[in-house]
Amino acid sequence: MNRKAIGIDLGGTAIKAGLISESDGLLEEVSVPTNADEGPQYVLDRIADLISGYSTRFPDVVGVGLGSPGAINWARTTVSSPPNFPGWESIHVGDALASRLDRPLLTLVENDANVAALGSAHYGVGHRFDSFIMVTLGTGVGGAIIYQNKIFRGATGAAGEIGHMTIDYEGPFARSGVAGAIEAYLGQRFLSRHARYRLINKKDSLMHQMAEDDLQGITPKMLFEAAELGDSGAREVLAWAGHKLGCVLGSAVNLLDIRKVVVGGGLSAAGHYILDEARATLNHYVTPALQAGLELVQETRGNEVGMLGAGHLVFQHVDENGISPE
Amino acid sequence: MNRKAIGIDLGGTAIKAGLISESDGLLEEVSVPTNADEGPQYVLDRIADLISGYSTRFPDVVGVGLGSPGAINWARTTVSSPPNFPGWESIHVGDALASRLDRPLLTLVENDANVAALGSAHYGVGHRFDSFIMVTLGTGVGGAIIYQNKIFRGATGAAGEIGHMTIDYEGPFARSGVAGAIEAYLGQRFLSRHARYRLINKKDSLMHQMAEDDLQGITPKMLFEAAELGDSGAREVLAWAGHKLGCVLGSAVNLLDIRKVVVGGGLSAAGHYILDEARATLNHYVTPALQAGLELVQETRGNEVGMLGAGHLVFQHVDENGISPE
Known part of the structure; x- marks a missing residue:
C-alpha cells in the first residue's frame, strides 16, 4: 500500500x-x-x-x-x-x-519544528536514527525531539524548545527573557549583531564590502558567502556560533541520552563552518559515559x-x- | 490482587x-x-x-x-x-x-536515580504528576525523567543526567570535565568549597564555630543546621545553590515540556532554604509559553x-x- x-x-x-x-x-x-x-x-x-x-x-x-x-x-x-x-x-x-x-x-x-524533525526521521538524514535531537537554525532557534521514530511531545505537546535553554545563566537576554538562552547567540538578529561588533575593527574582512560599509546590514547569508570566499572574519563568527551550539546540545544529550543530532534550517546551509566547531565542542559538554556514538549531521533535504x-x-x-x- | x-x-x-x-x-x-x-x-x-x-x-x-x-x-x-x-x-x-x-x-x-523517581511517581510526592523531572541532591547531582508514569530511558537507558548539564559554558569544571555543569555548584564537595570561601571573611557566621574554625570541614548538614538557627551566611549559601538549581531546571523544562519537578536526596532536607530560591529562579529560565503549571516540590519520603x-x-x-x- x-x-x-x-x-x-x-x-x-x-x-x-x-x-x-x-x-x-x-x-x-x-x-x-x-x-x-x-x-x-x-x-x-x-x-x-x-x-x-x-x-x-x-x-x-x-x-x-x-x-x-x-x-x-x-x-x-x-x-x-x-x-x-x-x-x-x-x-x-x-x-x-x-x-x-x-x-x-x-x-x-x-x-x-516537530514536523520538520518527523520529516527528517522518515525521509531525510534522520532516517538513519531511531532517536535524535533536531535543531533548526533560522530566524530563531527551533528544536524537536524524535524518540523511537516519533515526536516526543512532552506533557502538553510543546517539548523541544532548545532555543530557550541557557548556556550562561548570566548571559545576554533572548527575546523570551531567558538569560544566556542559545537564541541570544544564534538567533538571526543576535548573530548579525555579534558579527557587526566582532568585525567592526577588522577592516580587511570582506564583510565590509558585502554590507556596503554598513555592518548593520549583515545577514547570515553574507557570512556564509564570505566564509566560502575564505574570509577569516566571517569564519570566526560562524565558528563562534558553532561553539555555542555545541554547548547547548551537550546539555540536551546529557538530559535525554539521545546522542544523534540533526541540524536543519536556513543557517545550516553554512554547513561545516558552524558544524565542525559544534561537533568539537559537543564532546566537551557531554559526560564521558554518554560520548560513545555521538553524531551531529546536517539535514540535506532543506525545508x-x-x-x-x-x-x-x-x-x-x-x-x-x-x-x-x- | x-x-x-x-x-x-x-x-x-x-x-x-x-x-x-x-x-x-x-x-x-x-x-x-x-x-x-x-x-x-x-x-x-x-x-x-x-x-x-x-x-x-x-x-x-x-x-x-x-x-x-x-x-x-x-x-x-x-x-x-x-x-x-x-x-x-x-x-x-x-x-x-x-x-x-x-x-x-x-x-x-x-x-x-531512575528507581528513586519511579518510587516517587507511584508512592511519593510524584504520585500527583503523570510526568515530572526528578533531581536528586546528594554527594553528586542525579536526575531522572518520569514520562507518563514510566522512566524515560533515552536511547540507551542513561537519560536524566541533569548533573552534567551546563549552566555556564565557561564556568567551573565538574568531575565529568563539563564546564559549568550543575554538579560543579551543587555537588557536595563543590558546595562545601563554595561555602568555605564565601564565609571565610564572615566571622560572625555560626559556621566558624560549627566547623571548629576549620572551614574545610563544612558539610551540607552544617549549613542546614546553621540556616535553621538563623545564620545569614549559611542561608546565603543555600540560596545561591537554589539559584543555580533553578537555572538548570529551566533548561530541562524548556527541552522536555515537563513542568513538574521533584527534588529528593539528602540535600533536599534543606527544604525551603534551597527550594524557594530555585522556584523563583526557575520562572526566569523557562520561556513564557511553558510557564503555566510550573511546580517544584520536595520529595518527603526520603531515600x-x-x-x-x-x-x-x-x-x-x-x-x-x-x-x-x-
Whole structure:
C-alpha cells in the first residue's frame, strides 16, 4: 500500500503544500504567499485552496497534516497564537477547513519544528536514527525531539524548545527573557549583531564590502558567502556560533541520552563552518559515559522536511488511531 | 490482587532491601553495610542473603528490583562499572543471584536515580504528576525523567543526567570535565568549597564555630543546621545553590515540556532554604509559553523511594512483558 497525504508547511512568508507519498516522499509541491496580515480567514482560504488542488486530483489522499508556528493542543486539532499572524487566537483547523472543502478530510496540526524533525526521521538524514535531537537554525532557534521514530511531545505537546535553554545563566537576554538562552547567540538578529561588533575593527574582512560599509546590514547569508570566499572574519563568527551550539546540545544529550543530532534550517546551509566547531565542542559538554556514538549531521533535504513530516503525521496517526482525529 | 516484590537500593555505604506491596508500599526493610571494597562477589552474597530473607517468608513475591549506581543495559539485566565498587566490571545480576538462591526470581536492575523517581511517581510526592523531572541532591547531582508514569530511558537507558548539564559554558569544571555543569555548584564537595570561601571573611557566621574554625570541614548538614538557627551566611549559601538549581531546571523544562519537578536526596532536607530560591529562579529560565503549571516540590519520603521504585519496576515489567526478563 502506498498511501498519499497532503503535507502543509505554514510559514510566515509562504504556505507550501506538498503531495506526500508514504514510500516515495514528496511527489509535487506548490507554494503561495502567506500574507498573514490579511488575517486568519484569508490564510485558511489559501490553505483550503491548496488542499482542494490536490484532493480533487487525488481523491484517495488519507488526510492533511499541517506544520504551523504557535502552540498546538494535545489532540493536534488547534493552533493558538502563532507569532506574526495577527488576529489568530485559537483556531480548530479541521473545523475551519471542513467548512471550506467539498468533503471532509482528516486534518492534523503539529508544531513546525516537530514536523520538520518527523520529516527528517522518515525521509531525510534522520532516517538513519531511531532517536535524535533536531535543531533548526533560522530566524530563531527551533528544536524537536524524535524518540523511537516519533515526536516526543512532552506533557502538553510543546517539548523541544532548545532555543530557550541557557548556556550562561548570566548571559545576554533572548527575546523570551531567558538569560544566556542559545537564541541570544544564534538567533538571526543576535548573530548579525555579534558579527557587526566582532568585525567592526577588522577592516580587511570582506564583510565590509558585502554590507556596503554598513555592518548593520549583515545577514547570515553574507557570512556564509564570505566564509566560502575564505574570509577569516566571517569564519570566526560562524565558528563562534558553532561553539555555542555545541554547548547547548551537550546539555540536551546529557538530559535525554539521545546522542544523534540533526541540524536543519536556513543557517545550516553554512554547513561545516558552524558544524565542525559544534561537533568539537559537543564532546566537551557531554559526560564521558554518554560520548560513545555521538553524531551531529546536517539535514540535506532543506525545508522540504516540513511538508514531508506533516504528511507523515497523517500516516502515523491513521496507523495508531484509525481515520478520525481524537 | 496485592502483589509483593523485593526492592533493593544498592548504595555506596549500605544495601537496603524492602518488601514492597503494590498497593501499600514499603511493608518492611532491612539494611546491611555494602563493604564494596570486599569486591562484587561479597556484595552479591549480601544481596542474595537479603532476598532469601524475604523470599523464604513470602514465597509469592513476584520478583526483585535493584536500583544501582553505574550503567545499566537496555534489557535491565547488567550493571557495569558502578563508581566506587572496585572490581565490578559488568555483571548480569539475575544470573549472579540465581546461582546463590534456592529458586530463580525475576530480577531487574535499573539506575538508582531512575528507581528513586519511579518510587516517587507511584508512592511519593510524584504520585500527583503523570510526568515530572526528578533531581536528586546528594554527594553528586542525579536526575531522572518520569514520562507518563514510566522512566524515560533515552536511547540507551542513561537519560536524566541533569548533573552534567551546563549552566555556564565557561564556568567551573565538574568531575565529568563539563564546564559549568550543575554538579560543579551543587555537588557536595563543590558546595562545601563554595561555602568555605564565601564565609571565610564572615566571622560572625555560626559556621566558624560549627566547623571548629576549620572551614574545610563544612558539610551540607552544617549549613542546614546553621540556616535553621538563623545564620545569614549559611542561608546565603543555600540560596545561591537554589539559584543555580533553578537555572538548570529551566533548561530541562524548556527541552522536555515537563513542568513538574521533584527534588529528593539528602540535600533536599534543606527544604525551603534551597527550594524557594530555585522556584523563583526557575520562572526566569523557562520561556513564557511553558510557564503555566510550573511546580517544584520536595520529595518527603526520603531515600525510601529507591526501594519503592525498585519494587515497582517489577510490577510494571510483569504487566508489560509477563514474568521473564527480556
